[in-house]
Amino acid sequence: MSMIFRSLLVLVMTAVMCGAADKQVHHMVMFTWKAETTAEQAAAIEKALKGLKDKVPGIVSLTYGKQNSPEDAAKKHGFQYGLSVIFANAAARDGYITHADHVAAVQVLLPHLADVAVLDYDL
Numbered sequence: 001m002s003m004i005f006r007s008l009l010v011l012v013m014t015a016v017m018c019g020a021a022d023k024q025v026h027h028m029v030m031f032t033w034k035a036e037t038t039a040e041q042a043a044a045i046e047k048a049l050k051g052l053k054d055k056v057p058g059i060v061s062l063t064y065g066k067q068n069s070p071e072d073a074a075k076k077h078g079f080q081y082g083l084s085v086i087f088a089n090a091a092a093r094d095g096y097i098t099h100a101d102h103v104a105a106v107q108v109l110l111p112h113l114a115d116v117a118v119l120d121y122d123l
Contacts, residue, residue: 024060024123025087027096030067030079032115041112042081048105049083055101058092059085079117086123093120 033042046064053062062085067074087093096102 022089025090025093026121026123027083027085027087027093028119029083029085030077030117031081031083031109031113032078033080033112034114037112045109045112046081048108052085052096052101052105056096056099058088058095060088061086077115077117079115090122 033045049064050062053059062083064083065081067080067082069075085093085096087096
């Protein structure tokens with residue numbers, strides 16, 4: 001292998017690896033609250049989750065809302081609410097998990113949680 005080809009290969013591999021580290025991450029969470037969760041408690045959960053946008057570094061966008069899809073597949077599992085967070089990169093997502101404000105928001109919702117599902121993927 002020629003020296004020029006080898007150098008070019010190293011540059012391409014480095015660019016690919018660096019590009020992967022800079023990809024945004026889409027973090028989706030679906031929740032089901034316990035039957036005894038009141039409207040006021042659900043509102044407090046919403047406030048805690050939406051407030052993370054301004055408190056946790058690396059969040060590009062954050063939305064939260066009530067499930068309203070008419071599709072059978074959406075209704076089948078019974079998830080009632082969803083949280084969608086776009087992070088600048090995987091490092092930002094990883095920092096979010098242990099960030100004090102995220103931990104505090106989880107403490108608000110945890111007593112009301114009946115079920116949860118999480119899915120993250122690169123954009």
